[in-house]
Amino acid sequence: MSPAPADTDTLAFVESPVQLLNVLEWAHTSARTERPADLTVVVLAPRDPMTRGQLRRMAELAREEGHTVRWEEARGGTAAPLRTIGGLTPLLRRARRVVLGDPFSRYVQLLLGLTRARDLVVVDDGTATMEFIGQLARGERLVRWHRHGAGRGPREVLFAPVAATARRRLTPGPEGARRRRTVALFSSMPVEAPEGMTVTANDFAWTRSRFGPPRPTRTADIVGTSLVETGVVDTDRYLAAVARLARTHGATRYFAHRRERAGKLHRLATETGLEVVRPDLPLELIARRGPVGRLILSFPSTVVHTLPLALQGTGVQVAVCDIDPAWLTAHASPRAQGFLDDVTGTARDVRRLGPAGHESGV
Template sequence: MSPRAGNAGPHTLAFVESPVQLLNVLEWAHAHAPGAGLTLVVLSPVDPMTRGQLRRMSELAREEGHTVRWEEARNGPTAPLQTIGGLTTLLRRAGRILLGDPFSRYVQLLLTITRAREVVVVDDGTATMEFVGQLARGERLVRWHRKGGRPGPKDLLLAPVSAAARRRLTPGGKRSVEVFSSMPMEDTPPGVTVTANTFSWTRARFGPPRITKGADLVGTSLVETGVVDSDAYLEAVRSLATKHGATRYFAHRRESTEKLHRLAVETGLQIVRPELPLELIARRGPIGSTILSFPSTVVHTLPLALSGTDVRVAVCDIDPTWLTEHASPRAQGFLSGVTDTARDAHRLAAVPAV
């Protein structure tokens, strides 16, 4: 579908690598450029669940009048060069760039090519909080769960690219930088404009949902990222489900099949693999009257998406004893901060550790 006519200012080119990033591009377009189409480039990952959600989100984007370009950006060793080569002309013509993951090496490389004078970072969840803080403190861009470790050979090789991208993400001269986010920001870098993502597109497009009497539990990939011990996580899920009467477990797209199978067998929870980001699933319904979560993006976004309903979002703290020996020294403080700043979520104490 061709973009709808409208006044969006400079031509806008968006790069996304996850369903949530694509959702937040749609939220930005709804808030900033209603009626105007943009060009949305999907740098497709290899994970099947993520790809499926991205395909479904791409359909919604086309329905909204945006042009979607699907790139098999990781399909073999030559894919990155082919992808970047095919995007160079678009990059150099774009007056505005939207991106969802400033930590992505792919996105950092693309940023070194663009001449765009407007750069917008849309939410990629809790990572956005870390990005803004690192930019404000003048630190190198490192994902929070990796911070504290030594840079590997790949990090050192790509350090010049990361440094160049960081300069592109810093306002200066005629270049403006905006962060479009639903997350709380403690430190705002000088010159960066922060605008609120209130999930107005999601509420206008879906719902209100039918609310059931039970509770639903939201999964997390903290085990997969090496932060939380798998046995401790399973026991925490079992305890929460028992205490609050949860019957469904909405899996994070990065959770392993093996872990989810074990959860189903040992807790009796119905495992649901959502076809869309949870904000849209919850808004469409049916959804439990209580949504239980560990510290994650959804404790900030679900209250916004479900504004005007009677659904309660509750967040369970991560007990320090659940952390693995490989977890970043910053992990506990960062996760506590995610919970502390969740304005509209009810806080639950950590369930007893095993």
């Protein structure tokens, strides 16, 4: 674990490989308009082995770019949260700017309550950014889109003051205010930021300069999703949809999402004949590095927004398959279908496929 220097200019908190990728993209873009940030990336390590593995690889890339990486076993036992927060508090007090990848994270919300930084930057945590911006603009409490219902259990009630403070910190201060707080968004998502929040487009310039271009193959690839694992989509319906996509478009490989369960993936490989690939880096880097299919097929997810940017000029096409409402489970959030439709409908430079896997007339 590398300690942060005493004069840390910018602290970034990440909990997933995609968040760390977007911090690197932000640092690359920021260096064009201002002096390079003295950046310390704090990895609040999750328990999931696949996520940890990808984060380790992304941490190596961050160090190669000259950034400091501090790995925190933030969930390593009951005492870990107190130890982690205690160790980070002095750094938070000194940092001029804080960059965060998941404003819904309770860990991040706790840390936001401790910082004196007047400049906050939110980088994409995938499609969750779209929900975050909408809730912030409407003044709602921050709740992940796939959470069922609007009820608040004892833990939510206990944590409510911390969450409310975090939401206030993430709301830009009024113009002309003394020691005005600024909040910026660095995003590849199609969002309209609330008044006072600045938005910088993430065009994946660092990824395109660092990797590839790839060599497209003659076949198609399918991108996996964790919609089954989050309780949104029925397992059998999902596997049937993947099989249809593979048959219709001649797909040979299935790039598994880091959260997909091993049992489900074994069944998928057996029933569809697809080669299941467990990427060691975020898919944007895997695809850019290549080889990659001439056509990449996905269900509604972050990659339908990011892959067209990362693969710009390569000739690789991205297609998104709609989610049939009949695929949703009884436990799916009432907001699920609308949110998934919005993810698909706002994607740029992609082919739109119906639930059966054929071109959509929408």
